[in-house]
Amino acid sequence: MSEAKGPGTGSASTLPPEKARVVIVGGGIIGCSVAYHLSRLGWTDIVLLERKQLTSGTTWHAAGLIAQLRASQNMTRLAKYSQELYGALEEETGVATGFRRNGSITVALTEARREEIFRQASMARTYGVDVERITPGEIAARYPHINLDGVLAGVFLEKDGQGDPANIAHALARGAKMRGAQILEGVRVTGMRREGRRITGLDWAAHGETGRIEAETVINCAGMWGREVGRMAGVNVPLQACEHFYIVTESIDGLPRLPVLRVPDECAYYKEDAGKMMLGAFEPVAKPWGMSGIPEAFEFDQLPEDFDHFEPILEKAMHRVPMFGEVGIHTFFNGPESFTPDTSYLMGQAPEMDNVWVAAGFNSIGIQSAGGAGMALAQWMDSGEKPFDLGDVDIARMQPFQGNRSYLVARAKESLGLLYADHFPYRQKATARGVRRSPLHAHLEARGAVFGELVGWERANWFADEGQAREYRYGWGRQNWFDNAAREHMAIRENLGMYDMSSFGKIRVEGRDAEAYMNHACGGDMSVPVGRIVYTQMLNSRGGIEADVTVARLSETAYLVVTPAATRLADQTRLRRLAGDREVVITDVTSGEAVLAVMGPRARELLTRVSPNDFGNEANPFNTFQEIELGMGLARAHRVSYVGELGWEIYLPTEMAAHGFETLAEAGTDLGLRLCGLHMMDSCRMEKGFRHFGHDITCEDHVLEAGLGFAVKTQKPDFLGREAVLRKREEGLQKRLVQFRLNDPEPLLYHAEPILRDGEVVGHLTSGAYGHAFGGAMGMGYVPCAGETPGDLLGSRYEIEIAGTRVAAEASLKPFYDPKSERMKA
Known part of the structure; x- marks a missing residue:
């Protein structure tokens, strides 16, 4: 609301220097916060360029509401930090913040x-x-x-x-200047010079003059100009x-x-x-x-x-x-x-360039977010790793198509209102739909699929019965599709189900150095025979999980990395950056193959009807794949499972996907084959205790504390995170990921519900879903356990708090469902 410009924070007549370590584009509260926090970390040669005057874009008219509570723990951490910072800024800088x-x-x-x-x-x-x-x-x-x-x-x-947005920004700018940063007003960036994957310099115009500033690093804090500034840098910044x-x-x-x-x-x-x-x-x-x-x-x-x-x-x-x-x-x-397509802001290292960072698109919560966002980005830049999980806002989650102007305009009409809409579980976006469709989309739609959307993909989440409305009816209790998903779930558990996994990311890593490189990038042993599949993680230097993938060895020099749909770009970017000068080529091949999962006790029976290949344990054991004939076409059958049952993921060339689907569907009719949606996959994986990246496992969750030590092979001499794994084994675990099952069959769990141990809050659920095979809601969450044995941990009384009500829960370190994985390996 305030138009106060603040005393002496800009330098209206100063021209940019010839070079700088970092150039920040944009002088709103975000750019000022990034400059402030980099300078606090000891960075020098910081130059902030503002096209007009500081705060003159959106900061000056912001409402200045500064709330603490956000939708996740780390977003709350950033908001709380902002509050604490703003309360101390006036004393540090002499600029009144009105906080x-x-x-x-x-x-x-x-x-x-x-x-x-x-x-x-x-x-x-x-x-x-x-x-x-x-x-x-x-x-x-x-x-x-x-x-x-x-x-x-x-x-x-x-x-x-609450506070005065403009003066908070000016206080941050003053704090940055006090540590040597240059804050230059009236300097417009007109272009950027690129060499390969780096920006080498920025062209500018100011006070009737033009010039160029060399830059080691560029940070796009241009607010509503962020998309256009991003395009100058060859970077996708989807906001409207x-x-x-x-x-x-x-x-x-x-x-x-x-x-x-x-x-x-x-x-x-x-x-x-x-x-x-x-x-x-x-x-x-x-x-x-x-x-x-x-x-x-x-x-x-x-x-x-x-x-x-x-x-x-x-x-x-x-x-x-x-x-x-x-x-x-x-x-x-x-x-x-x-506003951004998913109402979370955009922050982090841009996937397309190696020295361009972004902090923009703050969806009308820029004032409360700026302090924490500036702190987190500065620490990330300084150390080269995220200081904690920032997946909610990492710009690498944005897909290239999301920079499309027509898409952004269509989605923006909805995004703003979603901030105050009911935040129902499973709520789907209503606008800008249908952009990415599986080759099987029409087949699924004809058979009753109800689609949800993830990073543009239309994905069958559940199947409606004949005559049932194909729509979500939202609520906090059992939604209208609950019984449909339960039937799909039990078909997988007791008989036979099939579902489309084509949206999952597929990244091909190929070249002379592929094996050595994959052994460096991943915690698992990649020196396996052709035809083997390895479940593994990519770790950071702290042993935290940066990616959770399966890797199939296609040949002596080629691997296929399969990732969640939402993290394909982030995982591919990480693989590319880790490659250095090794002789490997990293290619997104997601669109080249459709994937049909055939799961359940009768999965082998179905496949033997449509293929002459041998699907027995000796020829095709768990975690192997084989090239097969399917109907009149060809496919590749991966024997893996994310639902805890006997089954295969069938990779089909895109042009053969429809034929493969029709062949399987027809052959499965008298077996009781049921088409299933991805809500089923989530409830099945919850029963089996399978982790979900971004919820149960993140970059700040140590791979051993997540219960995934079996996937890390420390006998390998060189992989990122190895030393952190060895240290943790020596020091002992500080927390463990525990699976919970409610004793009461009625309440539902989603995520973030508090975990109480002997009456005291000790953590929160990282994810939750209903366990239809057990008749009760289930979840996972980390519980502190320093110095404790598993018996100590499980010998306590546990409750989960739901909207103020405590519900007794059973805890387990082993999966509740098929703890020895005998069904998957049958």
């Missing part, structure tokens, strides 16, 4: 929202955030201006705060500006300081500031802006008012907080902010 802790209240008007905020309150306990569940009466006591009509409950976060609205009242006599009030069911938030009230909105259908480019002169600008668009929000606000109908409107503000 104060006035608390926040979020209210629920529906039963679904109450469930959500109470689950969040439980989650907050494990993250060290103080949250209080409050009744309508307690809400009114803390916020007397609210109309309680329809209010069911609320949560209060005492330590949430949207119009963002708020109103500010005239001064209100006697208005006390109030906590921030959020009413997500009415898409609104309310903030008291300097005796005035502010009403902001995250409307369900947003208005993208700047599709043809942002005007060159844009600086501290507003967009045209659109009262008709905002009026429905205001009408509800006058009912919810009646003072809005009693005082005049001082300001109706419309300003742009940038």
